[in-house]
Amino acid sequence: GAVDKIKEAGELVLLTNAQFPPYEYLGDDNEPTGVDIEIAQKIADELGVELTVVDMDFDGLIPALNGGKGDFVAAGLTITEERQQSVDFSDEYATSNQMVIVTKDDPKVAAATVEDLEGKTVGVQLGTTGDLFMSEVEGATVKQYKSALEAGMDLANGRLDAVVVDKLPAQSIVANNDALMVYDDVLTTEQYAMAVPKGQSADLLEIINKVLTDMSGEMEALTQKHFDL
Numbered sequence: 001g002a003v004d005k006i007k008e009a010g011e012l013v014l015l016t017n018a019q020f021p022p023y024e025y026l027g028d029d030n031e032p033t034g035v036d037i038e039i040a041q042k043i044a045d046e047l048g049v050e051l052t053v054v055d056m057d058f059d060g061l062i063p064a065l066n067g068g069k070g071d072f073v074a075a076g077l078t079i080t081e082e083r084q085q086s087v088d089f090s091d092e093y094a095t096s097n098q099m100v101i102v103t104k105d106d107p108k109v110a111a112a113t114v115e116d117l118e119g120k121t122v123g124v125q126l127g128t129t130g131d132l133f134m135s136e137v138e139g140a141t142v143k144q145y146k147s148a149l150e151a152g153m154d155l156a157n158g159r160l161d162a163v164v165v166d167k168l169p170a171q172s173i174v175a176n177n178d179a180l181m182v183y184d185d186v187l188t189t190e191q192y193a194m195a196v197p198k199g200q201s202a203d204l205l206e207i208i209n210k211v212l213t214d215m216s217g218e219m220e221a222l223t224q225k226h227f228d229l
């Protein structure tokens with residue numbers, strides 16, 4: 001099974017995209033840190049191996065997982081039906097929403113509803129559920145970025161009407177940019193889970209789920225800790 005291979009290698013390889021605070025972002029030392037990284041460290045500890053974090057583009061994570069480049073994905077990854085065709089998900093460990101960021105001054109999108117986004121120019125992170133959501137909005141021009149942080153900068157610079165991104169990253173972007181604000185209304189409700197290659201890692205999944213259960217009581221404090229940074 002997957003666990004035997006991980007123990008033999010002495011290493012658990014996490015695939016992530018460290019552009020998504022507070023779940024994963026680059027810390028002061030330029031190393032990936034965040035809620036998912038701390039959970040991943042606990043999983044490695046449970047297995048008695050070292051954790052290796054591979055930071056890559058978000059849209060490459062599932063292909064890399066299925067190409068054998070890592071043991072699991074932890075990336076604030078939303079459970080979707082399409083992704084369920086190619087990976088096995090762990091238990092859910094967080095609930096999130098897609099939210100709308102606009103400029104405080106003269107916002108170009110009036111509220112966080114589909115109708116208000118119609119015909120607008122909206123930034124998203126490539127391959128995310130925000131990207132998927134916007135692809136179905138009538139007449140919208142969707143600009144796909146490598147990270148929502150970059151999209152936030154383009155919004156502040158007047159190149160976009162709005163950015164659609166998950167709740168806590170949205171709040172983090174706004175907290176770090178005085179020119180931006182986020183509407184309270186939400187476009188979707190989503191569940192985050194970790195992912196392993198389909199049908200090959202039942203034993204690893206069991207350990208991931210055990211750690212998620214063990215950590216469930218600390219999750220709020222852990223999230224708060226990384227949000228405050």
Ligand code: ARG
Pocket residue numbers: 016017018019020024058075076077078079125127128129130166
């Ligand atoms: N929850 C969204 C999704 O699954 C966005 C996740 C982005 N994660 C990241 N680490 N950049 O599509």
